[in-house]
Amino acid sequence: MRHILSILLENEAGALSRVVGLFSARAYNIDSLTVSTTEDATLSRMTIVTHGSDEVIEQITKQLNKLIEVVKVIDLNESEHIEREMMLIKVRATGKDREEMKRMADIFRGRIIDVTEKTYTIELTGTSDKLGAFIEAIDRAVILETVRTGASGIGRGERVLKI
Amino acid sequence: MQISGAEILVRCLQEEGVEFLFGYPGGAVLEIYDAIFRQDKFKHVLVRHEQAAVHAADAYSRSSDKVGVALVTSGPGATNAVTGIATAYMDSIPMVVISGQVATPAIGLDAFQEVDMVGITRPCVKHNFLVKDINDLAATIKKAFYIAKSGRPGPVVVDIPKDVTQQSAEFHYPENVHIRSYVPATRGHPGQIKKAINLLLEAKRPYIYVGGGAVQGNAAAEVTELVKSLGLPCTNTLMGLGAYPGSDPQFLGMLGMHGTYEANMAMQYCDVLIAIGARFDDRVISVPSHFLSQPKKIIHIDVDPSSISKRVKVDVPIVGDVKHVLREMLDILRQSGQKPDAAHLAGWWKQIEEWRGHNSLLYTPSTELIKPQYVVEKLYEITGGKAIIASDVGQHQMWAAQYYKFDNPKQWLNSGGLGTMGFGLPAAMGAQLANPDATVACITGEGSIQMNIQELSTCKQYHTPVKVVALNNRYLGMVRQWQEFFYGTRYSESYMDALPDFVKVAEAYGHVGFKIENPSDVEPVLREAFGPALKERLVFLDFRTDQSENVFPMIQNGKGLDQMDLPPHMRDVQQLPFENNRDYGNMC
Structure with a gap:
């Protein structure tokens, strides 16, 4: 099963x-890994998306600790959480595809952040599934390049990960 | 007053009470060696190969309560140390290894003798540091010692660039260490401890399984008290030998791949198992599913949470220092005065005695050929069971573990996890320095000894009167045994031709050597070697042993604890008395 691990590390x-x-x-x-500093400069926060049986996830957590x-x-995954990932995707946008691309970006609440005569670069944020769904939804042949940040996650409500 | 980085390092080691520094000089550590030259608080032991420095420091730790320290130069010095570091890591031995590094501006430029030591050792250390700023040096050394010996112990590498040893700074050695991200467990959860006690008291077939954690955690006295006070059967792992006295009747012998019949059968058929500082290693329980095919409740006490439920899911995990946890258990038991049900226990012991009656360590004596088991038995007798035994890796290691009954912890030093040939001699040397009055023997084979035989020279220089007991069968015995069993006796590259004359080798290094070829000479020569006349000398005993001897019992890969290959006299023993009788629980 897919798990999102949040790690605070020096x-x-x-x-x-x-x-x-x-x-x-x-x-x-490791399905994805993302890391950056936090508001506390001595700490980094990492989000790792991984998959495995409950026993394996338990071992991963213990080994990390x-x-x-x-x-x-x-x-x-142990409680309610929010997950976001950003993707930049460059697509061929010519002829009838150009209008269709714009529509698809709108449907997925993406933003076109760079435009040339032949291409659009779309910024899309959401769960990893949603980004995957966008890729599925458009014609593979028009995709020129994709770059994804990997998922970041945070607990819902007042639950916080802090030292 | 400002002093150099090298001097800071030396002062730190003095503050830590270091007695011996095992090392080998080189370009990147010249400044440190100069600072060592100008001090006399600790002694430097110049080995002949860096791997030996690390094994010696490791054994210094294993055989004492102190932390061994090794010093190596950058590049090849550092890479030579890696096998030693990995050896200590696999057996959770506290140790600090200091490696020189090229100067900070040269790092990453493929400088002469540069290697990414922190990168290379990352998977085989408890932690490592690269000291880039001289102002961090003292605090880093303090942390290194703290991390090495606290929690589940392990080796820590501190990589120090040459320029850091040459710069100057004020020396201040911190008194305490606080690492916010590292808080090792000590006391076990009281609720879990109660649960464990209840399980143990209700057990019909309880069993105590003790590993190296009890040795490293100085919990031998508590283990012994628990086993004795409840009248339970006990087994030790290869790493745990000595945690419970090997000569005691409640000890069933070592368990595992080459464990005794009774120790393995009891492990398979117990109904409540308490694991103390042990990790259900593949060489111990073999296949987890088979091990669990006999229903049992498992209590696991370990300081390292990641050791718990790693290979085998346990019922009552207790994370904590084994000594602390056992003390608490003993207190509760003492107060309540409760004991396991005597009738059930008597039935269980009856079964165990029946298993034990087969005498699975029986071997066929010979008047023609020296039996390796016989040499170990005689060694045990002649040293009164009191020697510190450092072992190499192979058949001789298993015979040493089976036939030398270790009554005390830290008496048996061997590379159990990594299985490093070449460990024995430098380990014996390190142990002798830590225990100058003890009798130290290195049980080895003609294969293993040649992997670090150059240390005979170091032993000469530092007057370590180690006794080398080489069980020389002219084969890489364990490899040969597997080839006999599993590869149709095709002895591929397991025979060693052109062996040196070990007596002459020993003599060339300034030691005493004996070649023993007749069984009748075994005892007299051992008596001479361990006698007062040769007390101060290293003696190399080259025993020409029976080439065809195999280690029994043996559990083949993929087989269960109750599916042992047994020695010839037990071939007709019904191995699986309970396979068709899963309600074995009603038997006792």
Whole structure:
């Protein structure tokens, strides 16, 4: 099953590679990984999307917690949460496709952020599923390039991940 | 007053009470070696290969309550140390390894003798540091020692660039360490402890399974008290030998791939298992599904939460320092005065004695050929069971584990997790330095000893009178055994031709050597080697042993604990008395 893990870790050189190394060394899956500093400059927050059985997810959480630089780990799936990912997608937009592309972007609440005579670059935000759905919805042949940030997640309501 | 980074490092090691620094100099650590030269608080031990420095530091830790320290230079010095670091990591041994690094401006430029030590060792250390700023140096060393020995212990690498050792700063050694992201567990959850006690008291066939965590966690006394006070059967893993006295009747022997028949059968057919600082390793329980095919409740005490429910899902996990947790359990038991049901326990013991009666470690004696088991038995006798035994890896390691009955923790030093050939001799050396008055023997084979035989030179220099007991069967014995069993006796590359004359090798290094070829010579030569006349000398004993001897019992890959290959005299033993009788629970 797909899980979103949120990790607070020391904002130190090498901390990221410890996390990534752990996943490869123990043959865990990484579907996506995103990391950046938080409002506290000494801390980074990482969101890892992974999948595995409950036992595997439990081991991943324990192994992450074992890393000295990891301050806290939560599995967002354990309660209500919000997930967002951003995608920039460059598509061919000529002839009749141009109008269709604009319509599709609108339907998915995307924004066209760069325009040339032949292309649109669309910014799209949502759950990973939604971004996937957009790619499915348009003609594969018009896709020139895609770049996705990977999912970020946060708990709903007053639940916070803090030290 | 400002002092150099190298001097800061030396002062830190002094503050930590370091007695011996095992190392090898080189370009990136010259400044440190100069600072070592100008001090006399700790002694440097110059090994002949960096791997040995790390094994020696590791064994120094294993055989004492202190943290061993090794120092190596950058590049090849650092990479040579990696096997030693991984060895310590797999066995959770506290250790600090300091490696030199090229100067900070040169890092990443493929400088001479540059290697990304932090990157290379990342998967085999508890933690590692690259010190880029001299002002962080002292605090980093303090953290390194703290991390190495707290929680589940492990090796910590501190990589120090040359320019950092040359710059100057004020020295201030912090008294305390606080790492917000690292808070090891100590006390177990009281509710879980109660649950565990209740399970144990209700058990019909209880069993105690003790691993290296009890040795490292200094919990041998508590383990012994628990086992004794409740009258339970107990087994130790390869890493746990000595945590419960090996000569005690409640000890069923080591369990696992080469465990005794009774220890393995009890593991399979117990109904409540309490695992103490053990991790259900593949060499111990073999296949988890088969192990769990006999229903049992499992209590698991471990300081490392990730060890719990990793291979086997447990019923009562208790995260905490094993010594603390066992103390609390003992207190509760003492207060309540409760004991397990005597009738059930008597029935269980009856079954165990029946298993034990087969004497699965029986071997066929010979007057022609030296049996390796016989050498270990005699060694046990002659050293009064008191020697510190450092072992290499292979058949001799298993015979040492099976036939030397370790009564005390930290008496048995072996590379259990990584299985590193070449560990034995440098380990014996490190243990001898940590325990100058102890008798230290290295049980090895002609294969393993040659992986770090150069340390005979270090032993000479530092007067470590280790006794090398080489069980020389002219084969890489364990490889040969597997080839005999599983590869149609095709002994591919497991025979060693052109072996050196080990007596001459020992003599060339300034030691004493004996070659023993007759069984009748085993005892007298051992007596001589361990006698007062040679007390101060390293003695190399080259025992020419029976080439065809195999280690029994043995559990083949994929087989269960009750599906052992048994020694010849047990071939007609009904191995699976309960396979068709799953309601075995009613038997006792």
